Amino acid sequence: MSKPRFYLTTAIAYPNGRPHMGHAYEAIASDVIARFKRLDGHEVRFLTGTDEHGLKIDQAARAAGMAPKDYVDQMVAPFRSLDEQLGISFDRFIRTTDADHKALVQALWQRMAANGDLYLGRYEGWYSVRDEAYYDAAELIEAQDAAGATVKLSPQGTPVEWTVEESWFFRLSAYQERLLALFDGQPDFIQPQSRFNEMRAFVAGGLTDLSVSRTSFDWGIPVPGDERHVMYVWLDALANYLTGADGSGRGGLDGEWWPADLHIVGKDVVRFHTVYWPAFLISAGLSLPKTVFGHGFLLNRGEKMSKTLGNVVDPAEMATRFGVDRLRWFLCREVAFGDDGSYSDEAIVERTNADLANGIGNLAQRSLSMVAKNLGGVMPTRAGAPGETEVRLKEAFLAGSEAYFGAMNGLALHKALDALMGMVAAANGYFAENAPWALAKTDVTRMAEVLAATLDATRRIVILAQPFMPASTAQLLDQLGVAEDAREFSGFNTAVDAGVQLPPPAGVFPRITLEG
RNA sequence: GGCAGCGUAGCUCAGUUGGUGAGAGCGCCGGAUUCAUAACCCGGAGGUCGGCAGUUCAAAUCUGCCCGCUGCUACCA
Structure with a gap:
């Protein structure tokens, strides 16, 4: 049985300046969804890239004394490197100056012309x-x-x-x-x-x-049969999703990934994606994307970022300062996906210390260190007959994971993380209630059971956190003894075997301070 | 101007078709504890639910008006 397919895209960025937080946000949110779908058993194609034609680029290149193509080659680099830094798992980084894209857009034009539109x-x-x-x-x-x-x-x-x-x-x-x-x-x-x-x-x-063509400049894709004109940048840009649907790179209109399941775009370009784009596609006799999601904007302390205000922050610098996974976590947890959000250094520190250092990180550290000190780092055996606290823990996790999957499938990323933090609270509550550190002196067998249950709860939490924090969760799963082929959601209910030797635990989410 | 949405604890927000004393998380204060990253666990303080006036036995929840904010859209200067 073949895996279900899922094709998602980000909007493509216009590289007439350096990437800003909005680009990082859209890329991260889209990447979280792509990773979620992969872990959930889908074969995923994830497309992102840059929109490189148009008058503004043409003028900027002239001002820089460069040929347009040389100019964009240079301007695109920071976008690619930002994606790489942020762990964006795209399958193709498309550029509208790519040869297959040009061929595709012209083919699309001809189909629309043939339809009399x-x-x-x-x-x-x-x-x-x-x-x-x-x-x-x-x-x-x-x-x-x-x-x-x-x-x-x-x-x-x-x-x-x-x-x-x-x-x-x-x-x-x-x-x-x-x-x-x-x-x-x-x-x-x-x-x-x-x-x-x-x-x-x-x-x-x-x-x-x-109006879908221009004669006032020539930095664009020529209109077939009327080369005095270049195509309107939006027609050119939107068609990137079709180009990227063809995994072979032939530039055909029959790409095997089309139609897209999800276009993630900023709220400012929803009209282009939900009115113009479907009309173009209907005209060309092609099928339509399933969903277009318009996310909100990020505000710096509640204010729009602008060069005038001087509050533009460099996402690459933010990721370096706080850590990629902290930034990814913060943006998905603190911002309701679809609404505008606000960020500040203080908010990032506070949020990630509370959720990651005090929450997930501490849960893993406190249970793993007890296993290391009391059981030689060997994964203990689980309880034979679950007691009342185990039943409550199980119920909390059942409800929590259900809420998580429901939220993820509905693109409510922030709600999924809220559900995940509820599971963290349940696990910490279970641990405190059973006080395994006291059991270490009175009932080592019971202590081992409690530790096993806590480690398994932690494993489940970390499994579900993977789309959001790929690097840190990989480290945690290593420490929890979860085999690399057991990290997809299909293995969610499969506990690590008793007797597995765990590596020495090490903190993954240290607390941070603003000065530090 | 029209349409739509919003305004609930310091912060971010939940609050089905109006009905037991208005909630969560974070932050803050106190207690307990020591396995853990001064973390975790327990408890607490904090709100005239934007304002005014209505409907109702009963409104954060319905109606009207007003104030403020946001988005889409139209138009006059």
């Missing part, structure tokens, strides 16, 4: 180079420039200029009914619910055709 027209309006978007006159705001003259700015406060260009259009207006049917027939297509409501309202309000 592309036509040549003229586009004019207020265009913001920085936003790469046109705005209605009504959306613009007025401001004074340095010389005191009145200038028009986009809603984002970027300069706009009146622009007229020939453009290919996509007949998006013809897709309103089909998109509404999609939304209504598949209410979990857009998550969380609040995003679904917004997008449904947007589509219900009527759709206008979409």
